[in-house]
Amino acid sequence: MKTKGALLWEPGTQSGWSVEEIELDPPKATEATVKLAASGICHSDDHLDTGDIPLDWAPILGGHEGAGVVTEVGTHVADLEVGDHVVCSFLPSCGKCSMCVAGKANMCTLGAGVLAGTSPDGTHRIRARGQGVGAMSYLGTFAPYVTVPTDALVKIDKDIPLDKAALIGCGVPTGWGSTMYAADLQLGDVVVVFGVGGVGMNAVQGARHRGAKAIIAVDPVDYKRERAPEFGATHTAATAAEAAQLVEHMTNGQGADRVVITVGVAHGSILEPAQAMTRRGGVLVLTAAAPVLQRDVQFDMFTFAMSGKRLQGTLYGSTNARNDIPLIADLYRRGEMKLDELVTRTYALEDINTAFQDLREGKNIRGVIVYD
Ligand SMILES: NC(=O)c1ccc[n+]([C@@H]2O[C@H](COP(=O)([O-])OP(=O)(O)OC[C@H]3O[C@@H](n4cnc5c(N)ncnc54)[C@H](O)[C@@H]3O)[C@@H](O)[C@H]2O)c1
Numbered sequence: 258m259k260t261k262g263a264l265l266w267e268p269g270t271q272s273g274w275s276v277e278e279i280e281l282d283p284p285k286a287t288e289a290t291v292k293l294a295a296s297g298i299c300h301s302d303d304h305l306d307t308g309d310i311p312l313d314w315a316p317i318l319g320g321h322e323g324a325g326v327v328t329e330v331g332t333h334v335a336d337l338e339v340g341d342h343v344v345c346s347f348l349p350s351c352g353k354c355s356m357c358v359a360g361k362a363n364m365c366t367l368g369a370g371v372l373a374g375t376s377p378d379g380t381h382r383i384r385a386r387g388q389g390v391g392a393m394s395y396l397g398t399f400a401p402y403v404t405v406p407t408d409a410l411v412k413i414d415k416d417i418p419l420d421k422a423a424l425i426g427c428g429v430p431t432g433w434g435s436t437m438y439a440a441d442l443q444l445g446d447v448v449v450v451f452g453v454g455g456v457g458m459n460a461v462q463g464a465r466h467r468g469a470k471a472i473i474a475v476d477p478v479d480y481k482r483e484r485a486p487e488f489g490a491t492h493t494a495a496t497a498a499e500a501a502q503l504v505e506h507m508t509n510g511q512g513a514d515r516v517v518i519t520v521g522v523a524h525g526s527i528l529e530p531a532q533a534m535t536r537r538g539g540v541l542v543l544t545a546a547a548p549v550l551q552r553d554v555q556f557d558m559f560t561f562a563m564s565g566k567r568l569q570g571t572l573y574g575s576t577n578a579r580n581d582i583p584l585i586a587d588l589y590r591r592g593e594m595k596l597d598e599l600v601t602r603t604y605a606l607e608d609i610n611t612a613f614q615d616l617r618e619g620k621n622i623r624g625v626i627v628y629d
C-alpha cells in the first residue's frame with residue numbers, strides 16, 4: 258500500500274526527518290500489518306540523526322514505540338488475528354532461542370539485528386523513491402502502518418487506550434525495568450535516577466513499585482524536576498553535586514543503594530559522579546545510550562573494586578516483553594502505573610522535526626505522534 262513515513266536519508270548529519278510517501282508491503286508468512294494509533298518520540302531515534310548511533314546504510318524509517326490494531330496477518334500466523342490490539346516491542350522475542358527460553362527475552366538473538374537495515378529475512382518491506390528502506394528496530398513506527406515480524410508484536414487487552422499503550426513498546430518498560438529488575442532494588446532502598454525523561458520517569462515509577470524509601474530525581478531541566486514527584490520522586494536535584502549532597506545527608510555518608518543513569522546521551526563524564534554516590538556493595542545501572550564510538554570515560558576503578566560495587570548495563574530494562582508489556586498495561590488499568598501523565602504533547606507526523614526539537618530542549622516527558 259501507499260502510505261507515508263518519516264525517513265532519514267543522511268543519518269548522522271542532523272538533517273532531520275523527511276516525511277514523504279512510502280510503499281509498504283503486505284505481511285509475509287510470519288508477519289502482520291498493523292494500523293498504528295500512535296508512536297512515542299524516544300531519544301534513541303534522535304541518536305540516529307545526531308550520529309551518536311552511526312549507521313552505515315540509509316535510508317531509515319524511524320520510530321520504535323508504537324501500538325495499534327492488526328489489519329492483516331501472514332499465512333503462518335496462528336497467535337494473532339485481524340482486529341487484535343498490539344504493542345510493537347522495540348526488541349523482538351522469538352520464544353525459541355536459548356536466551357528467550359532462559360527468560361531473558363531482551364537478549365533474544367533476533368534482537369542483535371534490529372539495526373541491520375532490513376527485516377530479519379534480509380529483505381525490505383518498505384520502499385521510497387524506488388529504493389529499499391530499513392526500519393528502526395524492524396518496526397518504523399513513524400508511519401501510520403507497519404508490516405513487522407509477529408515476534409515484535411505483543412497482544413494487549415482492548416480496553417487499554419492505544420495512544421498510551423504505544424509507550425509500553427520502549428520507554429516505559431526500559432525505565433521501569435531498570436529499577437524493578439536491572440537494579441535489583443530492595444525494599445527501603447535510597448535510589449538516584451539521573452535524567453527523568455521518557456525513560457527515567459519510569460525508572461522512578463519502578464522504584465516506587467519496589468518500595469524505595471527515597472527516590473532522588475536528577476535533571477537539569479526545571480520542568481522535569483517539577484513533574485518528577487507525581488511519578489514517585491521524593492527529592493529532586495539539578496546537578497550531580499546537588500544529588501551527592503542530598504545522598505550524603507540522607508544516608509549518613511554511606512551512599513545510595515542504587516543509582517540509575519537514564520540521561521539523553523551518556524557521556525563519559527557521568528560515570529564517576531554516579532559511582533561516587535553509590536554505596537559500598539551498591540548497584541549502578543547504565544540504561545542510557547552512550548555515543549557508540551565513545552571510548553574515554555572517567556572512572557575511579559580502585560574505589561569501584563575495593564568497595565564491591567556492581568556496574569550493570571541493561572537493554573530494555575531487562576524486561577521480558579511478552580510478560581511485562583501486558584503486566585504494565587494491567588498496572589495502568591489498576592491505577593498503579595502512570596501513562597497518561599507521561600504524554601506532554603502530541604504531534605502530527607508532519608510536525609516530527611518540531612517534536613525532536615522539543616525533545617532536545619527537554620520540553621516533554623514524552624512527545625507522541627498520533628495518527629488518525
Ligand atoms: N538501554 C535501553 O534499552 C534503552 C532503551 C530506550 C532508550 N534508551 C536510552 O535512554 C536514554 C534516555 O532516553 P529518553 O527517551 O528518556 O530521553 P529524554 O531526552 O526523554 O530524557 C533524557 C533526560 O535526561 C536529562 N539529562 C541530560 N543530561 C543530564 C545530566 N547530565 N544529568 C541529569 N539529567 C540529564 C534531560 O534533561 C532529559 O530530561 C537515551 O540515551 C536513550 O537512547 C536506552
Ligand SMILES: [Zn+2]
Pocket residue numbers: 299300301302321322347427428
Ligand atoms: Zn526507545
Ligand SMILES: [Zn+2]
Pocket residue numbers: 350351352353354355356357358364365366367
Ligand atoms: Zn529469542
